[in-house]
Amino acid sequence: MSDLRETRLEKAEALRALGRQPYALRFGPTHRTAALQEAHADLPNGEERNLEVVVAGRVMTRRVMGKLAFFTLTDESGPIQLYLDKATLEGLEPGAFSQLTTLVDAGDLIGVSGSLRRTDRGELSVKVSSWTMLSKALQPLPDKWHGLADVEKRYRQRYLDLIVSPHTRETFRRRALLVSGIRRWLDERGFLEIETPVLQSVPGGADARPFETHHNALDLPLTLRIATELHLKRLVVGGFERVYELGRIFRNEGVSTRHNPEFTSVEVYQAYADYIDMMELTEQLIAAVCLQVCGSTAITYQGTAIDLAPPWRRATMHELVEQACGLDFTAMASRKEAAAAMEAQGLQVSPLADSVGRLLSEAFEQTVEANLIQPTFVLDYPVEISPLARPHRSKPGLVERFELFIVGRETANAFSELIDPIDQRERLESQQQRRAAGDLEAQGVDEDFLQALEVGMPPTGGLGIGIDRLAMLLTDSASIRDVIAFPLLKPEGRAEGRGEGRAEGRAALRESPPASHDPAQ
RNA sequence: GGGUCGCUAGCUCAGCGGUAGAGCACUCGGCUUUUAACCGAUUGGUCCUGAGUUCGAAUCUCAGGCGACCCA
Numbered sequence: 135m136s137d138l139r140e141t142r143l144e145k146a147e148a149l150r151a152l153g154r155q156p157y158a159l160r161f162g163p164t165h166r167t168a169a170l171q172e173a174h175a176d177l178p179n180g181e182e183r184n185l186e187v188v189v190a191g192r193v194m195t196r197r198v199m200g201k202l203a204f205f206t207l208t209d210e211s212g213p214i215q216l217y218l219d220k221a222t223l224e225g226l227e228p229g230a231f232s233q234l235t236t237l238v239d240a241g242d243l244i245g246v247s248g249s250l251r252r253t254d255r256g257e258l259s260v261k262v263s264s265w266t267m268l269s270k271a272l273q274p275l276p277d278k279w280h281g282l283a284d285v286e287k288r289y290r291q292r293y294l295d296l297i298v299s300p301h302t303r304e305t306f307r308r309r310a311l312l313v314s315g316i317r318r319w320l321d322e323r324g325f326l327e328i329e330t331p332v333l334q335s336v337p338g339g340a341d342a343r344p345f346e347t348h349h350n351a352l353d354l355p356l357t358l359r360i361a362t363e364l365h366l367k368r369l370v371v372g373g374f375e376r377v378y379e380l381g382r383i384f385r386n387e388g389v390s391t392r393h394n395p396e397f398t399s400v401e402v403y404q405a406y407a408d409y410i411d412m413m414e415l416t417e418q419l420i421a422a423v424c425l426q427v428c429g430s431t432a433i434t435y436q437g438t439a440i441d442l443a444p445p446w447r448r449a450t451m452h453e454l455v456e457q458a459c460g461l462d463f464t465a466m467a468s469r470k471e472a473a474a475a476m477e478a479q480g481l482q483v484s485p486l487a488d489s490v491g492r493l494l495s496e497a498f499e500q501t502v503e504a505n506l507i508q509p510t511f512v513l514d515y516p517v518e519i520s521p522l523a524r525p526h527r528s529k530p531g532l533v534e535r536f537e538l539f540i541v542g543r544e545t546a547n548a549f550s551e552l553i554d555p556i557d558q559r560e561r562l563e564s565q566q567q568r569r570a571a572g573d574l575e576a577q578g579v580d581e582d583f584l585q586a587l588e589v590g591m592p593p594t595g596g597l598g599i600g601i602d603r604l605a606m607l608l609t610d611s612a613s614i615r616d617v618i619a620f621p622l623l624k625p626e627g628r629a630e631g632r633g634e635g636r637a638e639g640r641a642a643l644r645e646s647p648p649a650s651h652d653p654a655q
Numbered sequence: 656g657g658g659u660c661g662c663u664a665g666c667u668c669a670g671c672g673g674u675a676g677a678g679c680a681c682u683c684g685g686c687u688u689u690u691a692a693c694c695g696a697u698u699g700g701u702c703c704u705g706a707g708u709u710c711g712a713a714u715c716u717c718a719g720g721c722g723a724c725c726c727a
Contacts, residue, residue, distance in 0.1 A: 137665090137681075137682090137698080137699065138665060138680080138681055138699090139665090141681065141682075142681095180688095195690075195691085195692095197689050197690065197692050197693090198686090198689095198692095199685095199686050199687065199688085199689065199692075199693080200685075200686040200687060201686085201687050202686090202687035202688070202689080203687090203689085204688080204689045204690065204692085206690070215689085215690070217688085217689095219687070220687075221687090239680095239681085240680080253688055253689080253690090254688055255688060255689070255690075257688090257689085257690065273665080274665050274666075274680060274681075275665090275666080275680085276665080276666045276667085276680095277665090277666035277667050277678090277679060277680075277691095278666085278679070278680080278691070279666090279667080279678090279679070279691045280666070280667040280668085280678095280679085280691095281666085281667085282666075282667095283666085283667065283668090284662090284666090284667090284722090285722070285723060286661095286662090286721070286722045286723080287666095287722095289722090290722095298666095388656095391723095391724080482727095613723090613724095623721085623722080624720090624721065624722090625721090626703095626720085626721065
């Protein structure tokens with residue numbers, strides 16, 4: 135409501151009139167609040183410690199009672215109580231107490247200095263002797279007790295969610311630890327992170343529709359990358375034996391609790407390795423970062439206990455499908471036979487699935503996937519759905535590929551990479567035909583990538599891990615939007631009305647005196 | 656793409672055909688040990704948007720917007 139905002143603007147002006155700037159330049163806290171809480175846990179109730187501390191943060195709650203007041207101040211590490219005693223504050227500066235209690239609102243950022251005192255009720259507090267306004271908030275905080283319950287508002291105004299929800303802060307803190315932990319683990323093992331282009335002429339490396347954009351100066355249509363795979367492989371051709379890239383991927387797809395159009399992956403390539411090596415790498419890497427982030431490899435996800443201690447279960451797709459629905463796809467001689475068997479089991483058969491291998495994959499999705507709760511490597515995929523993976527060393531029609539499933543979700547995908555340039559060309563051309571036939575997710579032919587393979591690529595193991603899904607797992611988050619700070623949402627319908635409000639606000643600000651921080655003055 | 660649910664004060668919510676409500680926040684007054692402080696008074700509304708039904712719509716109907724969840 136603009137009334138609340140007007141009141142706060144008036145308070146900002148009142149501060150200026152008193153010689154207190156509502157927006158400070160800098161401030162030097164001596165401590166974080168959590169460090170104080172920990173270091174002075176032994177301070178008895180009702181006693182004071184003769185130590186000068188300076189803390190800064192956001193005022194979360196105010197309790198004013200005449201000549202004494204208590205505020206809760208929160209910095210990134212957590213809260214601490216401010217003990218505001220009129221006699222102490224006004225001893226140094228007349229009016230300081232009443233200014234503090236009338237011109238500082240919940241939501242403002244302030245800095246205080248004072249000594250430490252534990253109140254009679256046992257709350258460690260900074261007994262404030264002086265205070266500084268650091269940033270005057272014009273908007274009120276959400277309800278201090280209920281917080282921000284509106285899920286949509288939590289996503290649209292994540293800053294509010296972060297201010298009032300410690301749990302949300304912890305989620306993004308853990309995500310940051312996860313990302314840095316993965317990089318550190320790989321760096322320590324000699325992997326180099328090399329950045330590859332986001333803007334590409336030929337999207338490749340995955341089956342997905344890309345976002346399309348345009349380069350003006352070159353008058354060139356471009357797409358945002360749907361994978362980092364083909365460029366990282368070029369780097370392996372170039373002689374880097376261990377490379378990775380952790381970064382943003384863009385796929386022009388729907389939004390769900392498991393999909394955001396932009397998401398984060400890490401792809402890892404190791405020369406002279408195969409998919410067996412990548413399985414080991416995957417479980418070691420994920421177990422290590424889980425231990426760092428969660429303190430244990432035994433975690434709980436949405437009420438289910440998950441054990442990420444290696445080694446993890448390994449089973450072929452054929453075995454898992456047979457166990458789940460009794461269908462032995464190794465015995466299926468034709469698509470027709472496989473389709474009939476699936477329909478007899480009550481499974482859905484898509485007309486787009488034009489081979490035994492694609493039907494196997496559909497049967498897997500329908501009968502197995504959701505039940506793979508504990509970490510499971512699913513091995514040996516049909517070649518038709520794996521155009522970049524090497525043919526299996528002993529199983530015709532299959533490739534050396536695994537996907538990792540945890541809590542029913544695909545979390546990683548890896549191959550013994552296909553390095554035979556002739557085979558690769560045939561596979562991509564076959565993809566191209568599907569594309570021409572209307573499969574918008576089928577890959578195109580990247581001639582430069584094929585050229586690179588012809589120069590000679592060492593046998594290589596490659597791996598991709600979905601960082602967002604891993605973050606969901608390690609933060610016990612039900613939706614991918616809970617682990618993406620600013621998930622994609624449609625613009626609000628009421629944007630016009632709000633825009634007008636903001637325009638008024640800017641105009642109002644311009645009416646205030648000329649900026650005193652102009653260096654020319 | 657289909658289904659279910661939601662959208663009312665800054666926040667959290669009630670109201671479900673008859674004057675638009677509560678708690679917190681805000682404003683004012685009181686209060687030197689509170690921590691969802693308390694006590695008293697006041698203020699605050701495009702009931703998501705539009706159309707329809709009706710003497711009368713936040714409430715019923717239809718269409719649309721945004722979101723959540725489930726299914727594909």
